[in-house]
Amino acid sequence: MLRSDFSYPLPPELIAQHPPAQRGDSRLLVLPADGDLADRQFQDLPGFLQPDDLLVLNDTRVIPARLFGVKASGGRVEVLVERLLDEHRLLAQVRVSKPLHGGGILWLGEDGGLRAEVLDREGEFYQLALDPSKPAAVWLERYGHMPLPPYIDRADDALDHSRYQTVYGEAPGAVAAPTAGLHFDEAMLAHLQSDRVRLTRITLHVGAGTFQPVRVDNVCDHKMHAEWLRVSPAACQAVAETRARGGRVVAVGTTAMRALESAAASGELLPFEGETRLFVTPGYQFRVVDALVTNFHTPESTLLMLVSAFGGPARVMAAYHHAIAARYRFLSYGDAMLIERYEGPGDEV
Secondary structure, three states: OEHHHHOOOOOHHHEOOOOOOOOOOOEEEEEOOOOOOEEEEHHHHHHHOOOOOEEEEEOEEEOOOEEEEEEOOOOEEEEEEEEEOOOOEEEEEEEOOOOOOOOOEEEEOOOOOEEEEEEEEEOOEEEEEEOOOOOHHHHHHHHOEOOOOOOOOOOOOOOHHHHOOOOOOOEEEEOOOOHHHHHOOHHHHHHHHHOOOEEEEEEEEOOHHHHOOOOOOEHHHOOOOOEEEEEOHHHHHHHHHHHHHOOOEEEEOHHHHHHHHHHOOOOOOOOEEEEEOOOOOOOOOOOOOOEEEEEOOOOOOHHHHHHHHHHOHHHHHHHHHHHHHOOOOEOOOOOEEEEEOOOOOOOOO
């Protein structure tokens, strides 16, 4: 399986640079397990869900993970936090003209008011220790910027602090939003529950590695980045009850899907807390998820490979070409898809 199998021409003007005026003001491309594509609006989503379906939400919350500053020598640096290691240490990508060394000092924030010491290097990441007078999370809230994806060609603004979060995010730790959830507002969630659609939550803290490109030609040689997740006993029970009622498990976002499928690695969905490096490609046997709400993903990305595995490679790629022709908005602030799990004969990209 080659990386190029998941390539498609994405016109730059289709990459959404801003969120829609209101949550839910997006289009929805529906890819059923059997049948034709349907062009709809996101507000039509309840009509494609059934009573007793279970909607699984990722309740992670994005932290202000991008910091700007200078080295002690005066050279500029940009820090993108990958994860918090403890109350004072973090793992981060650091954009700098020359490699950093242990013991080096960075001064972060527009006023240079945050001192960070370089502790160690771990591959493409650095371990940094922040001023211990306050917890790292407090420093990030004071000096950090929202970590908009690299394909959004602008600085973050005040609107991003609310709109690059889901309305149900409450567990701080992500450095990228679980973007399928950005479409939901409180009214939509209340409407779904009034239709007897059940809700449950998992947590997967999305890492900056989600934006790392696949650099190897043979997809099997790609090393997946690690992300921390928690699937609670209550979430497992909700899935079991849904199965008993004959309902479907609908993951909101690839992160919710990866969390559930990681917790079911033994063949049975069990409570789980820890890291996952699950890399889903065509041929993967899904154990938990029946339908997926997701955004459109970048060419040759691990996320496009995942949705291709779920919806059928040729069918998903055909849907993407349709979306381009129909001028859908792509990527984090773009439009959505609803994909039902495809269980037909295997196909090629």
